[in-house]
Amino acid sequence: MTTTINTTAGRLPVEQLGRTLIHEHVTVAYPGWYLDNRRPKFQRQEAMARVVDAFKRLNSYGVRTVVDPCPMDLGRDVEFCAEVAQRTGVNLVCTTGVYNEAQGIPFLFQHLPIEAITEIYVKEIEDGIGYSGIKAGAIKVATGDGKVSDYERKVLTAAARAAKITGVPLISHTENCSCGHDQVDIVTGEGVPSHQLLVGHSDGRDDHDYQRSIAERGAYVGFDRFGLEIFQPDAVRMKNLKQLVDAGHRDRVMVSHDTVHCFAGGIPFMNGGDYEDLLKIVPNWRMVYLFEKIFPQLREMGMKEEDLNHIVVDNPQRFFAEAREERVK
Numbered sequence: 001m002t003t004t005i006n007t008t009a010g011r012l013p014v015e016q017l018g019r020t021l022i023h024e025h026v027t028v029a030y031p032g033w034y035l036d037n038r039r040p041k042f043q044r045q046e047a048m049a050r051v052v053d054a055f056k057r058l059n060s061y062g063v064r065t066v067v068d069p070c071p072m073d074l075g076r077d078v079e080f081c082a083e084v085a086q087r088t089g090v091n092l093v094c095t096t097g098v099y100n101e102a103q104g105i106p107f108l109f110q111h112l113p114i115e116a117i118t119e120i121y122v123k124e125i126e127d128g129i130g131y132s133g134i135k136a137g138a139i140k141v142a143t144g145d146g147k148v149s150d151y152e153r154k155v156l157t158a159a160a161r162a163a164k165i166t167g168v169p170l171i172s173h174t175e176n177c178s179c180g181h182d183q184v185d186i187v188t189g190e191g192v193p194s195h196q197l198l199v200g201h202s203d204g205r206d207d208h209d210y211q212r213s214i215a216e217r218g219a220y221v222g223f224d225r226f227g228l229e230i231f232q233p234d235a236v237r238m239k240n241l242k243q244l245v246d247a248g249h250r251d252r253v254m255v256s257h258d259t260v261h262c263f264a265g266g267i268p269f270m271n272g273g274d275y276e277d278l279l280k281i282v283p284n285w286r287m288v289y290l291f292e293k294i295f296p297q298l299r300e301m302g303m304k305e306e307d308l309n310h311i312v313v314d315n316p317q318r319f320f321a322e323a324r325e326e327r328v329k
């Protein structure tokens, strides 16, 4: 039987994922963003045109699928995503799950028991998000800097249980390359295999030992912030990625940019400025950057075309397919 996954346009056979960017955002907004009444009104049409344009540019690089692991409390807009997919032909996968304690909306979820949170996540995957009919295809999990809080442990546990029931993968956010191993511990502690977890933002420090230790445990290692050089020079990311591949972990690497196409409020490094202002600070933070600038440099560093294809095609496909196989029947 063909393995299929949830996209904004319904179920898609995993073989049709094609070249995939595993971590890019269409919209992001911190909880309460709409309370900042100094901000101009969100111009949906204008934003849509801009996002559609960015997604259309992916076609020339053969990117067929984009995963937007936006947590439910961070300005997720699945109907906006569905329209982008419909207008561009690029498959979009949305996620359920909540963000970390410091930056998300913990109060409500702090009062819900693990069982209730699991149920919410399962419903978003199996029945749909809100009344949109759009089903989540993965679960976002997140931890803070240096330590997993009790709240984060609870929602991560709920996420692992929901992943087990539904057979979707978990895509994480980490801060400063910390807590990756805690995430693996919590997920595997719930009986979910480590290959069902992508430890995101593992490229934030020049730390091959950390990256390799995550891969050795069988989880995926996210080199998913290419172009975001305010956190880490891409030269370091490329060096670390090559090291990990040379160490035999080509199967465990995922690449992306963590781009954000529509912001609303409160992003500290942009002070509420618009998208063009942001691009002045991080000019390479675009979804085509890997293909235009990073892959050519990796080839020069000795990576083969086959390695690069393996990373952007085979790894995402296996990530979703193997998660689906683990689904509780």
Ligand SMILES: [Zn+2]
Binding pocket: 023, 025, 069, 173, 258
């Ligand atoms: Zn992200």
